[in-house]
Amino acid sequence: MSLFLSVIFILIYFVSKGDTESEFYLRLSKRATIAAQAYLDANELNIDIYNDIRIRHLMTLPNEKEFIYPVDTERKLVLGKFDKSLPARFYENIFNEEYAELKIDDYYYVGLLYYDKEGDFIVVLSATDLYGSGKLDNLRNTLLVAFVISILFIFILGRIYATQALSPISKINNEVNSIRAENLSFRLGTEYGKGELGKLAKTFNNMLDRLQISFDLQSNFINNASHELRNPLTAILGQTEIALNKERRIEEYRSILKNIEFEASRLDYLVNGLLKLAKTDFDSKGIVIEPIRLDELILDIKQTIDASIPNNKIEFDFEELPTSEDAITLLGSESLLKVAIGNIIENACKFSDNKKVSIKLFSDNDFIFLTVKDKGVGIPESELKNIYDPFFRATNVRGIEGFGFGLPLAYRIIKMHSGEIRVFSQIDKGTLVKIKLPNKNTTQNL
Template sequence: MQLRTKITSIFIVLTSLFLTGIFILIYYNSKKYTESEFYLRLSQRATIAAQAYLEADELNIDIYDDIRIRHLQTLPNEKEIIYPVDGERKVPLVNLDVSLPMSFYEEIFSQEYAELKLGDYYYTGLLYHDNEGDFIVVLSATDLYGFGKLDNLRNTLIIAFFISIIFILILGGYYARQALSPIAKIINDVNSIRAENLSQRLNITNGKDELGQLAKTFNNMLDRLQISFDLQSNFINNASHELRNPLTAILGQTEIALSKARSKEEYHSILKNIDLEASRLDFLVNGLLKLAQTDFDSKGVLIEPIRVDEMILSIKENIDVAIPNNKIEINFEDLPENEDAITLMGSESLLNVSLRNILENACKFSENKKVSVKVFSNIDYISITIKDEGIGIPEDELKNIFEPFFRASNVRGIKGFGFGLPLAYRIIKIHSGEIRFVTQIDKGTLVKISLPNRNTYNT
């Protein structure tokens, strides 16, 4: 079922229920008012009848007949009955009409007035006190005019109900179509977007209503998709280029070696070049594999408790072997006594790779100047700051530093592939952490890393 049809149907059902309730209430109140009015007429006529018939003066009967004929319209099937009763014992002195229930007469004795409806007949009874004694006056009639009015009202309400439903069906369908037309336009625009025109966006006429918010959200999603496509395209191009260079060098050296017989020294030189390019290729492939591994988020990653201070000391020992002349200084003065506050849950091997890449970059791009590492924590997070005195990163290029193969314009002459920071960024994100860079050209870079500790992980 289409949304337009569903909205129209629900609107018609709700309106039908509302109209049905209103019309029933109107009919019920009209019926009660008609009956109440007719009972009032009956009681008035019963009082007049009692006064006329029970007075000793014969003139009263003539007056009553004159009033009824001239001024009071005779009611359909009108009938009057007067019963003398024993006022003290409250019992009738003659046989009562057995077609009426005794509860009717009992109510007359107790309340001195009673009303009753049997079939199409209305009855009123009253206890009339006279100097000759007490009498029960029962007057009955049918309200043909009231029945006709109620029938006419019922038929009018039924016709009005169906006319209203037809009108609401037409009007509701029209407005539902008008209300949903922007959604239909969004659907058509979305269906027209393909990979080749991913830059196309939905037109937002009113950004404050729900449809405007929907279009804005979809445009934001398209922005992210376009960025992802561009990154993927750049990644493939850069990866192909970086992989082709060492392969071309290896093939070229091999071709040179096979072109003619050469001396032992020449073969040794060629093999050395091949080994260098193969090592470069191996480093590149391993970097790609690690980068791919982080795309699977934390699936399959061994989660274990890690003491951050011990991990940093282990990384420092490894860097001392790889870069003997590094000047990394570690500050643990602000570490808390609580062990859980400096323990996090994660993959030690991945975090080791992440922090080592950042520290090696700090040493490499500062030409082994002083690199300060400081660790501190609060109740929920462990913070690591790494500050170097290197060449810094251009401010307008900071937004690209986490893209694979991207290298800042001022480090093109320094050896590297552009894997370190993207890999470190993804690993930290896997561990629900954050990484930020504060940098100045030729003055250095400050890296701020925040990771949830064991307390946060357990909650």
């Protein structure tokens, strides 16, 4: 702002200075014309009258001097003695333009070419502009005072405005800095309106919502994991203590060992699930990426499920498969995708009590689509938002064996492969899982 004011005030000063000089040159030129007429066109009486009028009415200019030189216009020469202290360019301009202006220090010079019946003459009139200089000095001092006052006024007004403008930001900053892990439920106020500060506060609140959800999920995960791990360990320790408490028959030892084996198997399954879940937290680093035909992968999964659930009723619909192999081929980790899709298909069999499970595979130019539909117990609509949380199990399937790993693990693996998964379900009508994965060509162009 100070720079802007400086430019404006300097511009005002130099424009005023130019106008003052132009005005003074005009006065000098008029006086030079009058002087030439008085001296060259009249007798001695006229000269005396002119001097009297100039002194009484026109007022003699400060340090005013008049010079009239006869000249030869054809050869552009000044005849006789003339003031050689003035630059030759000044006289050249008079001959060429019939008028010239010059300023040396505080003196202003005006020269004009005057034609008379007695010959041609150059009239030079000089003076100093004390009045104009005084006006410019006053203007300069006024502008300096106005500049200082303006800067002080702008500084004070700017401080007041900045304090008012930055006060909400400082308040937001203090409120955000006061948030800790123990008060993540705190939210910024809504008094910031709908402007930029309001958007900033809303953004912070949204971020806090995500952080609180993450903390709650982590807390629930730890609590659930601790609970699930403690149950088989407690059972194993309890059975071992019973076995060592006294001498028992071989049959009793066998029974205890079978119980221990069962709980150890549950513990092994749980630990493996936790390890797989943890592995999916590390993007795709260290994972072997290879081309995978999804139809072949699904058939391999079917063979695995046939061994674990021999009475399954899985049906395939491959009628819309494309003729191009690349259209159903994707780049990814075969082992991880087998886990993800296998969990989804196994859940469909398990929660439908081995009723019909329909699997459809098709594709377009960019993506591969897989749908898994069952006629099982379904998921309550109010609980669909929690299905990707580890250890979460719907309220209507608590009696069915499982830990709540399958869908969260599948969700993370599919996300790692730049895919999408959507689940639609109705109580006692079944569940539909839709999976969308980029094919080989699309992945290479990402």
